[in-house]
Amino acid sequence: MPRIVRQKIEFEGRIEERDVVIEGDDLPVWGATETLAIVGTRVPRVDGGDRVSGRARYTADLDPPGLLHAAVLRSPHAHARITKFDADAAERAPGVRLVLSAANAPRIPWYNGKSWLFDPELRYAGDEVAVVVADTAAQARDALDLIEVEYEPLPQVLTIDAALAPNAVLVHAEGNVLGGPEQYERGDVEAGFREADATVEMHADTPDVLHHSMETHGSVVHWSGDRLTVWDSTQHIFGVRRQVAAALKIPLDHVRVMSPFMGGGFGSKNGAGKYTIIAALASRQLGRPVRLMFTRADESQAAGKRPQSAQQIRLGAKRDGTLVAIDYRGASNLGAYRAIGSPLAGPAKELYACPNVRTEVVNVFTHTAPCAAFRAPGFVEGTVALEAAVEALADKLGIDPLEFRLRNYAETDQVLGRPYSSKFLRDAYERVAKAAGWERRAPAPATAVAGHGRRRGLGMGTQIWGGAGSPPAYAEMRLNPDGTAEIRIGTQEIGTGAKTALAQIAAEVLTLPVDRVSVSLGDTDFPYAPLSAGSQTITSCGPAVRMAADEVRRHLLDAAASVLEAAPNDIRLEAGRLFVAGVPERGMTVAEVAGRMGNFALSGRGFRGANPDGVTIRTFGAQIAEVEVDLDTGEVTVLRVVACHDVGRVINPLVYASQIEGGVIQGLGMALREEHLTDPDTGTVLDLGFDSYAVPRSSVIPEIVALAVDKPDPIANNLGAKGVGEPPIIPTPAAIANAVANATGARVTSLPITPAKVLGALGRLR
Amino acid sequence: MSLESRTDSVTFTVNGRAEEVRVSPRRTLLAALREDLHLTGAKEGCGVGTCGACTVLVDGRPVLACLMLAVQAHGRSVETIEGLTRDGVLDPVQRAFIEHDAFQCGFCTPGQIMALQGLLRRQPDPSAEEIRRALDGNVCRCGAYLRIQAAALEIARTAEARRPGRPA
Structure with a gap:
């Protein structure tokens, strides 16, 4: 019987209570002793x-x-009001079909009611002013130059400090802090520091x-009568469907969203963009499909x-390394509109056993571009502060930083006061330490080394994150008469x-080769599944797929029992063959049984079961970076990163390693090179692409060793798996920062760790 | 007649086949391939020559198709990712990419493969360093770099092993 259950759901570093529909009993977990042939x-x-x-x-x-093709005119000002808008010349330009703006577009609320699809008040440089639709993309872009706009520049705030200053210009009438400071406290922090x-x-x-x-972000949309089809580069087709239907005030069943292939999102494509709605409005008006790609x-x-973060952390420990106090303050620059704060304090609250913890996070609005979730939002930033402080404190006490971490190992979730479903972080520590040769780590010099030449160092970072997944998610399977299977x-x-x-x-459930199973996804005509974010795709969808396949398997056993004239309980399925227990020669293949059904498909449906009550499900991991620092130039070269993560059962070690490498590489970029620049006076964006924003390229990639704990979680879900998408980026910047400090004694905790900052910390910058 | 409304005929070979397109003078080779010839394997990642997603071969050399005008391709031979697969059979570099899991989202992959093809035409058994340098213009934001390098090295080793006078 379906029932509605209220569950604490962890998503993107935040816990929320949610009503979820549970349809019945889940399958037993594939435990540690389960012999699996294809999974793993x-x-x-x-x-x-x-x-x-x-x-x-x-x-x-x-x-x-x-x-038709569309192009966007964006605000050149960080904060301004449109006082005059004239699109006559643009509308007469070759190929132009339509110019949409606040002057003629319907007023559709956007950014949780803080703004409009086209808002005459612009709150960041880049805010949408108008969209041109034309026969070609080039014509649409050309016509942007013909739109005449007059702006009245308004006072602006660009930085965290400016937004928090007394009498600061307000980005929104409610104030510059989203929902007020987020505070957490356990124990007595002042007493802890006294100890x-x-x-x-x-x-x-x-x-x-x-x-x-x-x-890039974008959509192709097409109306057929009053029904809308959207192809979108998105991580969340059902989310886009809901937002599009709400914005256009049309029923959900009139919107179909598809995303069969998409070229990366990393959290930035978690919902509909303005571009999707604008393309849909234009398409409806013009009666033609419209493509709007950024x-x-x-x-x-x-x-x-x-978003940019500014953090401050203070740790206190006893002589034996016991942590007795953590005091953390963080601020995040959300830009103009983000509605969800950054969970910066997550690691400080939960990673280490500590009786006295106080954290405060302030999420600030500014007249800069709205931020979005980015692979482990908040936790990558928060881990830099916490793990840098941990190694500094360990060095100060003369305790090996890994030993220090083990002495403060958190056996339970101290925030919610409950156990973890599983925690194999010790295994991860042990394996990275061995693989990276951690015993070679010499304590960091007490004062910065300012000599000549190059020095090497080792640094560690620890990862804690969610990745449990949750209901609801559904899957359908059918087994065709030729023995092929399809998942939707x-x-x-x-x-x-x-x-x-x-x-x-x-394939595991039906004991079929993987190439006999096809998976179709990325279409809202298929059963509901959640957004692909929060490291939850496999942990939410995988258990439902297993259950759908299991239902087909049961039908298959029944069918085989009838054909083989045996009781269903006596039928075995192994390696694609059904046979009577104890009489292997009395059997037939899956395809033969399926073929007996004529042109008929055995069908199965599966759902995602509830998460276990009373436990916290977390992923864990550790990474060690080895770096070489040139003391004369301040240049940091990462030589090697060794990573080991506890993400439960690894479904596919090949793809797991790719995820780890990708996360480490993004973390490396953030540690050493990447910095999105906004002009501090005007608020305009200074980097408009890969020529001025330094994403990691082929030549700077170090050796990466991707290890896995690979122990199934005994209760998290029926696969024993936890998510892997976000964990690998979390500890990388912290590990690199710690390695630089270990090499030189100069601690740089302002990312990116540029040569100038290293030289500054070495006291060599004149 | 404005420059924009003028069109020129471009005749060239694309994946071994003679093609003719009529394009405005400023139309890029990438736009001609993607929109006129419906060869959408080459991608526009930046449109300004900084990411490599549009890499194709022109007369056997890797070229950023977003920076070359279609008219400049007149009389020349262009190869795109679509040309590598013959009768549904993948070429060795494509197979090596799959075996080494040398992609994640796959958006940059056609460009990576064509850049590598360009290197291999010039230098059949490149060193690891030559591979890294040849692919430095091809951004992969998912971070498949090490796997791309491993796939490329495997191809290089196979080529080296096949070279006459060398022990297999």
Whole structure:
């Protein structure tokens, strides 16, 4: 019987209570002793052929007949009001079909009612002023120059400090702090510090960091009567559907959203963009399909970012290394509109056993581009502060930093006061320490080394994050008469290998080769699945796929029992063959049984069961970075990163390693190179693409060793798996910062760790 | 007649086939391939020559198709990712990419593969360093770099092993 259960759901570093529908009993967990033949093996991606051949069609590759193209005019001011808008010349330009703006577009609330789809008040440089739709993309872009706009510049705030200053200009009438400061306290922090034999205190700052997915944001939309089809580069087709239907005031069943292939999102594509709605309005008015894809410059200004953070942390420990106090304050620059704060304090609250903890996080609005979730939002930044302070304190006490961490190992979730479903962080520590040669680590010099030459150092970072997944998620499967199986599920393949993992899970249940199972996803005509974010795709969708396949398996056993004239309980399924227990020769293949049904497909449906009550599900991990620092130039070279993560059962070790490497590389970029720059006077964006924003490239990638604990979680879900998408980026910047400090004695906790900052910390910058 | 409304005929070979397109003078090779010839394997990642997603081969050399005008391709031979697969059979570099999991979202992959093809035409058994340098212009935000390098090295080793006078 379906029932509604209220559950604490962890998502993107935040806990919320949510009503979820549970349809019945879940399958037993694939435990540690379960022998699995396909799950846990290195299966090459099932969509590899599509991706290496150019056959994979991404949103911008779609070209429905009559397609029109759109381009966006953006605000040059950080804060301004439009006083005059004249699109006459643009409307008369060659090929132009429509110019949409606040002057003629319907007033559709946007950003949780804080603004409009086209708002005459612009709150960041890059805010949408108008959109031109034309026969070609070039014509649309040309016509942007013909739109005449007069702006009245308004007072602006760009930085955290400015936004928090007394009498600051308000971004929104409610104030510049989203929802007020977020405070947490356990124990007595002041008493803890009085007990401490040693303390450290430091600042940590991280810059705005851009996602820069290779495929920019965008949609292709097409109306057929009053029904709308949207192809979108998105991590959340059902979210886009809901937002589009709400914005256009049309029923949900009139909107179909598809995203069969998408070129990366990293959190920036978690919902509908204005571009989707604008394209839909234009398409409806013009009766033609419309494509609105961001240029790379658009992507740099208005596609979201990891928000700049300013953090302060103070730790206190006893002589034996026991942590007795953590005091943490963080601030996050959300930009103009983000509605969700950054969970910066997550690591400080939960990573280490400590009786006295106080944290405060302030999320600030400014006249800069709205931020978006970016792979482990808040936790990457918060881990830099915490883990830098931990190694500094360990060095100060003369305790090896790994030993220090083990002495303060948190056995339970101290925030919610309950156990973890599983925690194998010790295994991760042990394995990275061994693989990276941690015993070689010499304590950091007490004072910065300012000599000549190059010095090497080792540094560690620890990762804590969610990744449990949750209901609801549903899947359907059918087994065809030729023995092929098809899965349909409304999730997304954003590059993580989800399609392959889901095929493995289904193939495992039916004991079929993976190439007999096809997975179709990225379509709201398929069963509901959640957004592909929060490291939850496999942990939410995989258990439902397993259950759908299990139902098909049961039908198959019944069918075989009838054909083989045996009781269903006596039928065994092994390696694609059904036979009577104890009489292996009395059997037939899956395809033979399925073929007996005529042109009829055995069908199964599966749902995601509830998360276990009373436990916290977390992923854990550790990384060690080895760096070389040139003391004369301040240049940091990362030589090697060793990573080991506890993400439960690893479904596919090949794809797991790719996820780890990708996360480490993004973390490395953030540690050393990436910084999105806003002009401090005007608020305009200074980097408009890869020429001025330094994403990591082939030549700077170090050796990366991707290890896995690979122990199934005994209760988290029926697969024993936890998520892997976000964990690997979390500890990398912290590990690199610690390695630089270990090498030189100069601690730089302001990212990116540029040569100038290193030289400054060495006292060599004149 | 404005420059924009003028069109020129471009005849060239694309994946071994003679093609003709009529394009405005400023139309890029990338736009001609993607929109006129419907070869959408080459991607526009930046449009300004900084990411490599649009890499194709022109007369056997890697070129950023977003920076080359279609008219400049007149009389030349262009190869795109679509040309690598013959009768549905993937070429060795494509197979190596799959085996090494040398992509995640796959958006940059056609460009990576064509840049690598360009290197291999010039230098069949490149060193690891030559591979890294040849692919430095191709951004992969998912971070598949090490796997791309591993796939490329495997191809290089196979080529080296096949070279006459060398022990297999």
